[in-house]
Amino acid sequence: MLTNEQVVEHALERITAGYVFPEKAAVVDAAIRGRLAAGAYEGLDGPALCATVTAHLQEVCPDKHLRLLWTDEPQSLEPVDDDGGEAAFLALLRAENQGIRRVEHLEGSVGLIDVRRIATAAEGASAIGAAMQLVAHSSALVLDLRACLGGSPEGAAMWCSYFFRDDQVHLNDIYDRSTDTTRQFWTVAHLPAPRYADRPVYVLTSEATFSGGEDVAYTLQAHGRAVVVGGTTRGGAHPTARHPVAEHVLVTVPTARAVNTVTGTNWEGVGVVPDVQVPAERALEEALKALLSD
Known part of the structure; x- marks a missing residue:
């Protein structure tokens, strides 16, 4: 069984080798090693160690994707099995209907799609297409990303x-x-359902919306294709790999950064700021009010 010091050392190795900003990785490494030398992690159980190291990481580098995570499920430590968390993510998506929670038709022929995770294009295309097919003849669409925690x-x-x-x-x-x-990421040429290019789209967000969910909201907003309604999102714009550093501890390392072609930047640290800022629980009501009054 690894000591806390060994777990932190392994995590720092991953961060130093992979973090998207090498100069920040060096600062993180020095700061956490200073905490190690001061005995900050001695005697902590696994979940407490993860929470404490994460807090210290984000004090130095406020990147919400840079974390230590405790997992009840034991992880393989064999290098050949380390896929950056891809297999676990795909299994989660299969168990959660490729992230699509529900599709509804609301008053005024408004379609609603509730998306909790952003599936991969390869595995999620059919499910995404099925959802879009169900709203293909609606007069407007509400894409609910208030509980979307990220994805591909x-x-x-x-x-x-x-x-x-x-x-x-x-x-x-x-x-x-x-x-x-x-x-480069461009719009896809061939889609399994009709495009929805000529009708209003409203995107709902909250303080919980994160990562891939923010990507969809930010991109549609920046390109002038959707009105964003709700709360400012969490602000995580860096695609991330997950690596086991102990049987029950993962380190998440942002390895890339997004750059929007309209704004020249992204939503890291600031979140997606809605066009219409209202408490998240009122976002659907506000979107429908705007759509039905047009």
Whole structure:
């Protein structure tokens, strides 16, 4: 069984090797090693160690994706099994209907899709297409991301693609530190359901909306394709890998950063600021009021 010092050391190795901003990784490493030397992590149980180290990490580098996480399920520590958390994420999506909680038709022929996670484009295309097919003939659409906790950049681009006429919209770019490359994300050419390019779209957000959910909200807002209603989101814009550093401890390391083609920046640390700011629990009411009064 690893000591707390060993767990933290392994986490720092991952952060130093992979964090998207190397200069910040060096500062994080020095600060946490100072805490180690001072005995800050001695005697803590696993969950408390994760919470304490996470707080210290974010004091130095306020990146909400940079964390130590406790997991009740034991993780393999074999290098061959370390896929950055992809297999676990795909299993979660399959168990949660590719992140789509419900689809409804509301008063005034307004469609509603409640999305809790952003699926990968490869596995989620059919489910996303099925949801969009069900609202294809609505007069307007509400995309509810108030409880969306994140997901795949490719999936975010697929969701956004439905709201543009063709594949000629350059949505954003993602710079990846490990390969020192920038990948462009454009609207998808072929979709399994009709596009929704000619009708109003409202996106609901809350203080819980995070990561991939923020990507969809920010991108549609920046390109002038949706009105965002609700609360300012959490502010996590860096695609992230998860690595086991002990049987029950994962370190999440942001390895890339998004750059929107309209704003030239992203929502890291500031969140997506709604066009109409209201308490999240009133966001649907406000969106419907605006849609039905048009």
